Amino acid sequence: MSTIANSKYEAVIGLEVHAQLLTESKAFAPVSTQYGGAPNSQVTPLCLGHPGTLPVLNENLVRYIIRMGLATDCKIAEKSIFARKNYFYPDLPKGYQISQFETPICYDGEIHIELEEYDKIIGLTRIHMEEDAGKSIHDQDPYHTLVDLNRAGTPLIEIVSEPDLRTPQEAYAYLTKIKQIVQYLEICDGNMEEGSLRCDANVSIRPRGQEELGTRTELKNMNSFRNVERAIAFEIQRQIDLVEAGGEVVQKTLLWDSNKNETRQMRTKEEAHDYRYFPEPDIPPVVVTDEMLSEIKAELPELPDVRLQRFMEELELSEEDAIVLTENRYLADYYENTLEKLDEPKAVANIILSEVLRVLNDRSISIREFTISVERLAELVSLKLEDKVNSSAMQEIFNEMLSDERPPEELAEEMNLIQVSDSGFVEPIIADVIENNPDEVEKYRGGKKALIGFFIGQVMKQSKGKANPKQVRELVTKKLEA
Missing domain, CATH: 1.10.10.410 (Arc Repressor Mutant, subunit A)
Structure with missing residues (x-):
């Protein structure tokens, strides 16, 4: 990527991120959104586009998007309307997607990202509500495309950035921050592999110092943060090579092939008028009252940047340790819940950052799947602080605790690891x-x-x-x- 950094061109990148909300039911129909159900088992006549069916707005869709808007310093529209985005695709039985167009509920926000060399504020154009389409499956039948409509109607928010990103690394940091925020707000699990967080990237290049934007391409089919970073880097270099060879960038949609590490053309790009947006006639305008806004503000959790500062100032952790501990809300919660049992911030941080994270990485599990309770972890750290066991013994006991639920001290005695201070x-x-x-x-x-x-x-x-x-x-x- 150094060739990009040293080039006479600069990249202009904007990201469109779809986050699937953790509501129990769909955006406009009372049916489960749970992941992993049998194909077409979570559908209603509305999901299937049957005539005469009427959508009913899920209130949590509104509340969750307002949480995200407040967390990213957005302005919240007092009144916004839904729109129909019209296009034909086999997994969209209604022939349109309910979305928002001219009146997004959240707009003019910002997200603060940190890189090794600098910090940067990325503007948010808008965050709006919409429903998901179904899923076309091409690899299970050699002769047919199969359609699963379980996902049709699942509530989404789309987070649209300003074209403020300049490098693949900034895009990676931006996505990481969005995932962190939605997890802290408990509105989305941020799992890109399961499709609950999806990202499209708009990429263009221009000579450094030029204000006018170049022709952009849209990148799709990126199923991990690293693939987003790689795809953007590839596309920037492709456009530079094309222009340097005397060619012109053509506006189109490209798919990222993660096996070949290259893009391929999907289609020429549609413009907004191609979707024939018009106001959704079956859903009344969304009105956000002052009372509702105050109520949602009061529900907001401590956000990651605030928690990071508190860990450094009140718990006296290093910035490096505090960043790792607050990167994931559930890990930060586990840490603080352990501190409620044993008020030793540095000692508890040390064992989580070394032993606990080692196990999570080795087993590819989240902290919510980790088997050692905060009570037992606190008891183990206490043994070390009281000089009943040494560091290597603590590690041995920790490993045993992963499969044995007995108290750490009992395990230490059985393993003959208790230190004698007589x-x-x-x-x-x-x-x-x-x-x-x-x-x-x-x-x-x-x-x-x-x-x-x-x-x-x-x-x-x-x-x-x-x-x-x-x-x-x-x-x-x-x-x-x-």
Whole structure:
């Protein structure tokens, strides 16, 4: 990507992100939105486009989009209307999609992104409500395309950025921040692989310093944040190569092929008038009252940037640790719930950042699937802070706790890992070690203080790891310098 950064051209990138909302029922019909149902098992006559069916607005669709609007400093329209977006496709049985066009409910917002070298504010043109289409399946029958309408009518919000992004890395950071915000707001799980977060990218290039925008292409079919980053990087370079060779960029829609790491043409790009938008006659305008707005504001959780600052200022965590802990709301919740059981911010952060995250990564699971409760994790950290176990023993006990639900101290005793801090147990071992190593004793007393590690190691070896290293150091030092 360095060739892009050093080029005489700059990229102009705008993202359209669809987030599937965590409502229990569809946008305009009382049927489940749960993922994974048998094909066409979650449909109603409305989803199937039967004549005479009337949509009824799901109130949570409105409340959830207002949450997102408030969290991104959007203006909230007092009155907005739905529109019909008309197009033909097999998985759209009504022949139109209920969306918003001229009057989005949220507009003029912003999202703050952080990269290693700089921070940046990305403008939001609008966030509007719409319903999802169904799904066409091309790979299960060699002769036919199958249609699953379970997803038809699922409530979505579309988040449209200003063309403020300039690099693939900025696009990646922007998507990461959106995922973080929707998870914190608990309006979307942010799972791109399951399609609950989807992204289309508009990409163009222009000579550096030029104000006028170049001809853009639209990228689709990107099912991960990394694929979005790779697809944008590929498309920027493709356009630069094309222009440098004397060609012109043509406005069209491209599909990203993640296997070949390249784009291919899907269709020439439609304009808004191709969809023949007109007001939806069956749904009344959405009116947002001051009372409703105040109520939703009061429901907003602490947002990620605020939580990050609090972790650094109140809990005295490093910025690096605080960023990792607050990146995912559920991980941050797990951390704070553990602190309610044991008020040791740094010690608890250390075990989560090392051991807990190791297990989550190794098993490809989320913190909500993690088997060790906050109570048991707090008990384990307490054992270490009370010097009942050492660091390596804590790690061994942690690994055992993943499959054994007994209390950590019981496991430590069974595994013979409890440290002995009884001086009556340790002092005879120290005396024996000093008596059997007269040369080292003489060197230590002659100024080679680094030999303290040798004596501690010998004591720990003879005690089979049971002695408390901190106590051993104190008693050995006292004995040698007597």
